Amino acid sequence: MVDLHHDIKLEWIDSITLISCKEGQYNLLATILFGSYHQSFQRYETHRDSLVVKTKANSNYYSNISFVWQDNSIINSMTFNCVLNNTIRVCTLPVSESDHIRMYSLKLYACVSQNEIVVMCGHNIDLYYFPSPYLISEFRPPTRGGNITLSGYYLQLKLRLIVSYINNYKNDQYYDEVWFYRVRGDMWNPGYDRINLVVSVLPGCGLRSIYWENDDLYNFTYQDPLIQQIHTSQSIFDIVGTNFYNQSIFVGVIIDNKNVDPNDIITVDFENIKLKYNYSEPFSTKLSVQVSCCDYLSNKFEISYPPIPSSSNSIPKSKGGLLIINGNRLTSSSSNNNISVTVGDSICSNVSSTSNEIKCYLQPSNTTLNNIIINVSINGVVNTNNLLFKYDIPYITSYSQVNDEIQIIGDCFGNINSTSIQINGKQVSNQIISINYNETILKLKVPNQNYNFNVSIKSNSIKTNEINVNVNLYARINEIPSIGNKLINFTLFYVNSSNINSIPSITILNQQFNQSIKSILTKINETIICSFEIEYYCGIINYEIQIGNQRYQSSFSYESPLINQCNLNSSEIVTCIGSGFSSGINETTSIIISNQTILTTNKQINYNQSISFKFNEEYDINGELYLNVCGLLSNKVNINTIPIIKNVSIPNLFSTNGGDINIVAKYMNNNTNITIQCDNNKSGGDGEQTIEKECKLINNSLLSCNIKLNGPIDKTCEIYFNNDIKTVSTFNVSYKSPSINRTSVIYPKQGGILTINGNDFYDSIDMVTIGDLLKCNDPKFINHTMITCLILPTNNTSNIKYGESIYINVTINGKSGASKIFKYSSQPDEVHQYSAARNIFQNLLLSILIIVIISLLFTTTL
Numbered sequence: 001m002v003d004l005h006h007d008i009k010l011e012w013i014d015s016i017t018l019i020s021c022k023e024g025q026y027n028l029l030a031t032i033l034f035g036s037y038h039q040s041f042q043r044y045e046t047h048r049d050s051l052v053v054k055t056k057a058n059s060n061y062y063s064n065i066s067f068v069w070q071d072n073s074i075i076n077s078m079t080f081n082c083v084l085n086n087t088i089r090v091c092t093l094p095v096s097e098s099d100h101i102r103m104y105s106l107k108l109y110a111c112v113s114q115n116e117i118v119v120m121c122g123h124n125i126d127l128y129y130f131p132s133p134y135l136i137s138e139f140r141p142p143t144r145g146g147n148i149t150l151s152g153y154y155l156q157l158k159l160r161l162i163v164s165y166i167n168n169y170k171n172d173q174y175y176d177e178v179w180f181y182r183v184r185g186d187m188w189n190p191g192y193d194r195i196n197l198v199v200s201v202l203p204g205c206g207l208r209s210i211y212w213e214n215d216d217l218y219n220f221t222y223q224d225p226l227i228q229q230i231h232t233s234q235s236i237f238d239i240v241g242t243n244f245y246n247q248s249i250f251v252g253v254i255i256d257n258k259n260v261d262p263n264d265i266i267t268v269d270f271e272n273i274k275l276k277y278n279y280s281e282p283f284s285t286k287l288s289v290q291v292s293c294c295d296y297l298s299n300k301f302e303i304s305y306p307p308i309p310s311s312s313n314s315i316p317k318s319k320g321g322l323l324i325i326n327g328n329r330l331t332s333s334s335s336n337n338n339i340s341v342t343v344g345d346s347i348c349s350n351v352s353s354t355s356n357e358i359k360c361y362l363q364p365s366n367t368t369l370n371n372i373i374i375n376v377s378i379n380g381v382v383n384t385n386n387l388l389f390k391y392d393i394p395y396i397t398s399y400s401q402v403n404d405e406i407q408i409i410g411d412c413f414g415n416i417n418s419t420s421i422q423i424n425g426k427q428v429s430n431q432i433i434s435i436n437y438n439e440t441i442l443k444l445k446v447p448n449q450n451y452n453f454n455v456s457i458k459s460n461s462i463k464t465n466e467i468n469v470n471v472n473l474y475a476r477i478n479e480i481p482s483i484g485n486k487l488i489n490f491t492l493f494y495v496n497s498s499n500i501n502s503i504p505s506i507t508i509l510n511q512q513f514n515q516s517i518k519s520i521l522t523k524i525n526e527t528i529i530c531s532f533e534i535e536y537y538c539g540i541i542n543y544e545i546q547i548g549n550q551r552y553q554s555s556f557s558y559e560s561p562l563i564n565q566c567n568l569n570s571s572e573i574v575t576c577i578g579s580g581f582s583s584g585i586n587e588t589t590s591i592i593i594s595n596q597t598i599l600t601t602n603k604q605i606n607y608n609q610s611i612s613f614k615f616n617e618e619y620d621i622n623g624e625l626y627l628n629v630c631g632l633l634s635n636k637v638n639i640n641t642i643p644i645i646k647n648v649s650i651p652n653l654f655s656t657n658g659g660d661i662n663i664v665a666k667y668m669n670n671n672t673n674i675t676i677q678c679d680n681n682k683s684g685g686d687g688e689q690t691i692e693k694e695c696k697l698i699n700n701s702l703l704s705c706n707i708k709l710n711g712p713i714d715k716t717c718e719i720y721f722n723n724d725i726k727t728v729s730t731f732n733v734s735y736k737s738p739s740i741n742r743t744s745v746i747y748p749k750q751g752g753i754l755t756i757n758g759n760d761f762y763d764s765i766d767m768v769t770i771g772d773l774l775k776c777n778d779p780k781f782i783n784h785t786m787i788t789c790l791i792l793p794t795n796n797t798s799n800i801k802y803g804e805s806i807y808i809n810v811t812i813n814g815k816s817g818a819s820k821i822f823k824y825s826s827q828p829d830e831v832h833q834y835s836a837a838r839n840i841f842q843n844l845l846l847s848i849l850i851i852v853i854i855s856l857l858f859t860t861t862l
Contacts, residue, residue, distance in 0.1 A: 044131040044214060048153065051093040051131045057084055061091050063113040065125065067105035067157070070188075076102045082116075095153070104156035104194045127158060127213035136195075139210075139220045143243045143293060144270040145203040147184055149196050156194040159187060163199050166209040166217070169294065171249055174202045203270070205245040206294025225291040225298035232303065235278035236266075237289075244270050245293045252292035279305055282355035284329040284378040305329060307376045307383045309358070313411045314393035320364040321411075321438050323348055325374065325387075330358045332378050339379075343389050344372040353378075365391070394459040396467050404474045404493045405433075408442040408467075414459035415439075422456045422463075423447055446471050451494050473550040478529075482559045483538050483580045483629070492528040492547060499548025504530045509542040509553075538580075539630025561589075561627045561634035568615055568641045568667060570728075575612045576637075580629060581605050593639075594623035615639075621667045621700065641667040642721050648731040654711060655736050656760055656784040663703040663719065663729075670697055678709060678717035678733065691717070711735035712762040712813040736760045738810045738817035745825040748800055751793035756810065758817070761787050766811040770822055776808075802826035 045052035055061045061082060067075040078099070082091040095103070108130075111121040135152035142148075150163065162180035169175065181199040185192055205225075210218040223243040231238040237253075245251050251268045253260040253275055266274040273291060284307040291298040308328040315321035323341070331337060331353040341348035341360050344367065348360035358376065374387045396410040413419055413435050421431055421444070433443035439459075447453060451471035457464045471494045478489040492504065504519040519530040528547070537558065544553045561580040568574050581589060582605040589605065591598040591613060598613055605611045611627070624636040643665040650661050663674070676691040695705040709715070715733045720726070740758040754776055756768070761784050768776035768789045776789035787810065802824050809818040 044216075046131040046134045046154065047095075048134055048136070049095050051095065051154070053080070053091045053093075053131065055089050055091070057087045057089055058115070059089075060112045060114050060119060061089055062093075062110045062125075063091070063118060064111035064121070065093070066109045067103060068107040068109055069105055072107075075105060082113075100153050100195060103154060104159075106159050108157050128215070130157070130214060132212040132214055132216040132218070133157075135218065139218070140223050141201040141204075141220075142270075143203060143205045143222045143225070143245050145201040147198050148201045150181075150199050151196045153195065155197055156187070160197070161187075163197075164211040166211055167204065168207050168209070169204075169250070172204065173247060174204060177202065203246065204294075205243075205250055206296055221296060222294075224296050225293045227289060227291055227298050227301035230289060230301060230303050232277075232279075235276055237273075237275050237277045239273040239275075239289070239291060240271065241291070241298065242271055243293065243298075244268060244273055244291060246270055250294045254290040254292060254297075256287050281305075281333065282329060283331060283333040284381045285332060286379075286381055304381045306381050307378050308385060309374055309376050309383055309387045310385075312374060312387065312389055313397075314390055314395060315362055316412055316414075316439050317365050317367070317391035319438065320362050321440070323358075323360050323362045323389075325358040325360075325376065326356060327358075327387075328356065330376065330378070331355050332381075334379060337379065338377075340377045342375045344369060367391075392460045392462075394457055394462055394464045396455075396457060396464045399455075399467060399469050401472055401474070403476065406444045406446055406469060406471060408444055408455065408457065408469075409440065410442075410457075410464065411440060412459060413439040413442045413457055419457060419459045422458070422466075423450075423453050425454070427458075444469075446494065449497055451496060473545075473547065473552040475545045475552045475554065477556045480557065480559055483582065485558075486533050486535065487531055488534050488556075489529065489531045490545065492530060492545070492552075495528055495547055496550060499550055500528075502548040504528065504545055504547040506532045506534075507544045507546070508534070508537075509544060510537075537630075539632050557632065558630070560632040561629045563625070563627065563634050563637045566625055566637055566639045568621075568639050570642065570644055572615045572644070572666075573612055574615045574625075574639055575610060576625070576627075577610050578634070579609055580632075580634075581609065581611045581627060582629070590628040591625065592628060593625040594620035597628075617666075622669050641669070641672075642728070643668045643672060645719065645729040648719070648729055650731065650733070653736045654707075654709065654733050656711060656762075658707045658709045659733070661705050661707060661731065663705065664701060665703065666701060668697060668700055668703055672697070672703070673722050674703065674705065675720040676705070676707065676717055677720070678715040707733075709733060711760070712764065712815065735815070737815040738762075738812050740808060740810060740817055740819035740821065743808060743822050745823055746791045747825045747828045748791075748794055748797050750828050751791050754789050754791050754822075756787050756789070756808065757785060758810070758819075759785055760812075760817075761785060761810070762812050764813050766814065767809075768811075769809045771806045779810075800824050 043054045066077040080091040108125040110123045133154045137151045184198040225243045227241040229240040264276040310327040312325045351360040371388045376383045394412040431445045456466040474493040507516045542555045563578040566576040626636045627634040645665040692708040719729045744755040763781040765779040779789040808822040
């Protein structure tokens with residue numbers, strides 16, 4: 001331990017001069033010495049178990065420090081371990097856990113060395129040139145501030161009364177107050193906790209920085225805001241939590257990722273924020289809420305606007321049925337709704353919903369429970385109120401009058417054998433017509449002459465509520481009138497006794513026919529049957545019948561037009577046969593074909609049963625045709641057509657296989673049926689024959705047919721369409737002349753059978769001639785490509801040029817074909833036969849020789 005009260009020697013490194021001084025001279029010397037020393041520091045490092053100071057190799061450095069307390073008593077003295085690494089000297093002060101509690105002082109003195117020689121001791125270290133404190137736990141004060149513990153080592157190397165800090169928010173109300181946190185407690189007390197300092201922290205939020213003496217900064221943030229609860233009432237959000245801030249300029253609220261308008265924030269405090277927020281959507285939902293303080297976000301807190309089921313119907317336990325739940329927020333705004341409804345342990349299926357109603361199917365149940373809780377979940381948001389469900393509770397919701405029937409609508413009406421009904425408070429019998437299976441509709445007979453009454457139902461020993469039923473006048477047309485029928489009959493139901501003797505009248509409400517007509521005949525029984533003579537109308541008639549002070553409005557329709565068939569004739573006139581084609585009034589009957597409308601007049605309609613019009617080429621002959629008579633549409637039909645032929649062309653002469661024809665016509669389609677009949681042109685022919693054919697419709701105006709018709713006689717053919725016996729066109733068929741491709745050879749002195757090959761040969765061969773004079777006798781038909789004939793032998797060969805081609809001519813049915821291909825042979829047939837045999841023998845020998853040679857080669861290889 002160094003005694004600072006004794007004289008010490010210091011060596012001035014730069015001048016190598018020894019200087020002796022007393023304590024009073026020390027400060028001046030230290031100032032001179034450390035003017036250069038401070039410039040040599042490279043870096044400070046603070047660790048839990050060490051302090052590190054790095055200096056230049058030739059500079060002064062700390063070798064020992066002493067912790068000095070009151071009366072200059074030394075609490076502790078510690079030595080640096082210094083190591084020279086090239087140009088940097090690293091001095092490390094080891095610190096054990098037991099050292100930490102003794103590392104505090106009023107003054108901090110050091111011995112300074114150079115090149116391992118102590119040059120001075122007793123230097124009062126300025127913390128500006130010393131490592132920073134080491135914090136052992138995160139410093140995060142609450143936004144409210146207060147006395148907060150700052151835990152770390154080396155915090156009291158010199159008596160620390162304040163902790164300086166930097167406020168990064170200039171708009172903060174505390175920005176200009178103070179720039180330090182005051183350290184609390186009796187620091188002179190030996191038991192004072194030097195590791196856990198209590199500092200007085202001002203309120204704040206967001207980022208701050210502790211400013212150490214050596215200009216190092218320790219950045220810290222106030223604690224993040226935390227939402228613990230949100231109370232909603234009417235249009236106010238009351239957010240409760242911790243670490244909010246009391247300055248609204250730094251506070252924001254985010255709802256479903258959208259910033260709330262700052263003007264809607266009412267009050268802010270450290271634990272509470274109130275703002276205006278009115279959720280008025282008719283949807284069930286969850287909202288995510290966050291609080292932002294100095295741009296630091298809180299946790300996400302979810303609040304729910306749950307579905308509110310308020311009432312439900314009852315259903316039969318043994319049958320199940322449609323459960324209808326009414327209330328608010330019974331759907332969501334999402335396109336992917338995940339809605340589930342459970343009634344106790346039963347799951348309701350086939351759920352559909354609107355904002356005020358949920359419908360689902362509840363299966364039959366054998367539960368013995370009643371007063372069962374209904375749970376509604378919409379995308380995970382569940383109702384918080386308790387809605388109880390009961391089975392088999394009858395209830396009337398409404399009634400309806402369907403024509404002459406009264407239907408009571410509700411739930412759990414039971415069955416016709418056990419359910420009773422009360423009218424005006426009295427039980428009545430035989431008034432129930434039927435109850436549907438689901439027990440939701442009860443059809444009721446109307447009491448005699450009682451058209452306004454109260455009704456209730458008793459089912460499952462439980463009486464329903466009572467509703468008032470008012471039965472209205474009802475009129476039923478007795479039969480659908482046909483066009484032209486003027487007398488229309490109605491039956492009137494539920495006529496009040498006060499009106500029973502009144503004369504009914506009918507008013508036609510159609511704008512163009514507005515008129516009022518009195519009944520010409522009235523029959524009174526339990527009902528009233530009345531007849532009205534109405535002028536010649538058609539289509540749909542809107543009417544009102546009045547009897548006394550009762551009125552009934554409805555409509556009836558005349559019979560719709562009916563088309564039996566439509567035919568197109570050769571003059572391109574379409575005539576449709578049927579009924580109800582004419583309105584009989586100043587209205588036009590329309591013909592619709594291929595989405596085109598043809599307007600007609602009564603002149604085109606014959607006795608309301610036929611209608612005709614000129615067919616134009618722009619109409620689609622394959623399109624459906626129907627009529628519009630006073631707004632009533634007929635059935636749709638296709639037009640029956642007979643094609644109108646323009647011409648028949650034959651691209652090539654017919655051959656033995658027949659040939660092709662092309663028929664150019666109008667109004668053909670895939671259903672067009674063609675018949676072809678042909679007669680011989682020559683007298684004595686084989687009569688009329690129906691021809692086999694294959695036809696293909698190229699388009700609506702071109703039909704191509706391949707006809708299987710043998711020659712050689714040319715023919716006249718007739719075409720019929722659709723089995724109609726009326727001929728619509730004729731055409732002539734001509735056949736090809738025979739053609740010769742090759743012949744056999746004949747030795748003239750020997751003669752023989754000549755074989756002729758070619759095409760279009762027939763059985764009726766007229767003659768075969770060779771050259772100008774020679775006739776080939778006895779011609780015979782072999783097939784359509786081969787005939788034969790006999791050449792007689794002759795010794796007169798003076799004019800014959802052997803090997804030279806001469807003409808051969810074949811005449812069949814008057815049509816000739818010639819070719820210069822016939823040649824006489826200069827050798828008799830034996831020579832030709834011998835030559836041929838010799839060639840065969842030579843070829844056989846050559847084949848045998850090749851086989852032998854290959855066998856020898858194969859044997860040699862093995």
